[in-house]
Structure formats: C-alpha cells, structure tokens
Amino acid sequence: MSRFATKVAVVTGAGAGIGRAVAQQLAAEGAHVAVLDRDEPGAAQTAESVRAAGGTARPFVVDVTSPTQVAEAMNQVSNEFGGIDIVVNNAGVVRYGSVPEFSIEDWNLVIGTNLTGCFLTAKYAIPALRRRGGGAIVNTASAQAFASQPDVAAYSASKGAVVAMTRTLAIDHAADNIRVNCICPGSVETPMLRYGAEYFDDGDPAVTMQQWGRQHPIGRLIQPEDVARLVTFLVSDDAAVITGAPYFVDGGLLARLGV
Numbered sequence: 001m002s003r004f005a006t007k008v009a010v011v012t013g014a015g016a017g018i019g020r021a022v023a024q025q026l027a028a029e030g031a032h033v034a035v036l037d038r039d040e041p042g043a044a045q046t047a048e049s050v051r052a053a054g055g056t057a058r059p060f061v062v063d064v065t066s067p068t069q070v071a072e073a074m075n076q077v078s079n080e081f082g083g084i085d086i087v088v089n090n091a092g093v094v095r096y097g098s099v100p101e102f103s104i105e106d107w108n109l110v111i112g113t114n115l116t117g118c119f120l121t122a123k124y125a126i127p128a129l130r131r132r133g134g135g136a137i138v139n140t141a142s143a144q145a146f147a148s149q150p151d152v153a154a155y156s157a158s159k160g161a162v163v164a165m166t167r168t169l170a171i172d173h174a175a176d177n178i179r180v181n182c183i184c185p186g187s188v189e190t191p192m193l194r195y196g197a198e199y200f201d202d203g204d205p206a207v208t209m210q211q212w213g214r215q216h217p218i219g220r221l222i223q224p225e226d227v228a229r230l231v232t233f234l235v236s237d238d239a240a241v242i243t244g245a246p247y248f249v250d251g252g253l254l255a256r257l258g259v
C-alpha cells in the first residue's frame with residue numbers, strides 16, 4: 001500500500017467532502033499531503049485525521065480564487081515538502097438561480113472558484129511538477145458538464161470549461177511528463193449536495209438526497225471515498241498512459257435516458 005511513497009500531493013478544497021477523502025486515501029498510500037482550503041477548521045480537521053491514521057499532512061489556508069495566495073501556497077509546499085508531484089483541483093462551489101435573477105457576484109464566485117481556481121493552481125504548480133521531472137493533475141468537473149439540473153448556468157459552464165481546459169493542459173504538458181485528467185462525479189453525499197437539496201427541497205433535504213441517489217442506476221448516492229478511488233488511480237503510475245480526458249464516476253447517471 002505505498003503507491004505514493006515519496007510523492008507530495010496538493011489537494012484543494014480538502015477541508016470537507018470529496019477533497020477530504022482524496023487527501024486521506026493519498027496519505028494512506030504514502031503521499032505527503034498539503035491540505036488546502038479556505039476553511040481553516042476544515043483543513044485542520046482533515047490534516048489531523050490523516051495524522052491520526054499514521055500519515056503525513058499539513059493544512060494550508062488558501063482561497064483558490066486568489067492568485068497571490070495560490071502562488072504563495074505552491075512555494076510554501078515546495079519548500080516544506082521538497083517539491084510537488086500530484087495536484088488535485090477539487091475546491092468548488094455551487095450557487096443556484098436562473099440567469100435573469102443570478103447576481104454577477106455569484107457568477108464570479110462560481111467561475112472564480114471552479115474554473116479560475118483550477119487555472120491558478122495549474123499555473124503555479126506546473127513549474128514545481130516540471131522540476132520533479134513530471135507529475136499528475138486531476139481537475140474536478142461534474143456530470144453537470146454534460147447534463148444539468150435546472151438553475152445551474154454558472155456551475156455547469158464552469159465544469160464544462162474545466163473539461164475543455166483539461167484537454168489543453170494535457171496536450172501542452174505531455175512533453176513535461178505531466179498527465180492531466182478530470183473527473184465527472186454524479187451526486188456525491190457531501191455538504192455541497194446537502195446545500196443543493198436545501199435549495200430544491202420542499203420537505204426534508206435528507207429525503208431529497210436519497211431520492212437523487214435512487215435516480216442513479218446503481219440506486220444510491222455516491223460516497224466521497226468512491227470518487228477518491230478514481231482520483232488516486234488517475235494520479236498513480238497505474239494510469240501512466242491516461243491523459244487529457246474526462247472520467248465519469250456517476251453510478252450510471254448519464255447512461256440512462258430520463259424517459
């Protein structure tokens with residue numbers, strides 16, 4: 001169980017949900033993990049849970065929408081851990097509303113976090129990956145890059161753009177021995193999904209979430225650990241020839257016609 005021994009991994013948005021599970025699985029297989037999140041208690045809890053399980057992790061309070069904070073964090077991680085091999089761009093937010101009612105502030109928040117955040121992390125991490133002779137990046141898109149709920153124009157636009165940017169990053173950096181892929185989860189049981197259930201809910205959000213789970217052909221919600229297993233595969237040497245593409249972890253959601 002040491003696929004990532006000697007590797008340094010940066011996981012953004014690792015203070016909760018999917019990012020926390022990714023940080024924990026990477027550390028369980030030997031990676032030293034930089035836990036980046038704008039939420040200080042969340043990042044600290046993730047790092048503590050890794051250390052309690054015998055792994056190595058350190059929290060960094062970083063807002064991925066800030067060029068200066070991301071640049072500074074990548075320098076700090078490189079200096080303190082000796083380099084960077086793996087980047088998981090997971091930080092994300094969702095806001096709901098039809099376009100006429102949607103504020104420009106919420107548009108900028110969603111695009112700034114989900115898309116510009118991936119751009120900034122790649123921009124400031126790739127020089128460090130190059131210095132190590134290569135590495136792997138996973139960007140987090142969504143099933144909603146391909147099929148959408150109502151009221152998610154900004155979110156689905158950001159995720160579609162992540163899929164497109166992933167292609168270009170993969171092509172531009174293949175010669176650097178850097179692989180870049182993205183993942184497209186269905187409904188994953190996390191605080192973000194609960195936020196969505198509260199928006200659409202007309203009763204109990206927990207019931208709404210379970211209904212969403214049953215809409216997936218596998219009949220249940222996806223767990224953060226299910227997503228983390230795909231991420232750890234994509235950043236491992238087992239995926240040595242895999243680059244430039246989106247991978248679904250959606251319980252068959254997009255395979256079924258809604259008729």
Ligand SMILES: NC(=O)c1ccc[n+]([C@@H]2O[C@H](COP(=O)([O-])OP(=O)(O)OC[C@H]3O[C@@H](n4cnc5c(N)ncnc54)[C@H](O)[C@@H]3O)[C@@H](O)[C@H]2O)c1
Binds near residue numbers: 042093113142193
């Ligand atoms: N939960 C789902 O059903 C689902 C489905 C498809 C894709 N995704 C994507 O997976 C990723 C993780 O989602 P989740 O469900 O675990 O979300 P979550 O809200 O449960 O956790 C997201 C984490 O990102 C952090 N974060 C948000 N904005 C940030 C910023 N500007 N800088 C740094 N950290 C920031 C939050 O503090 C939080 O700790 C997101 O990109 C999301 O869009 C989630």
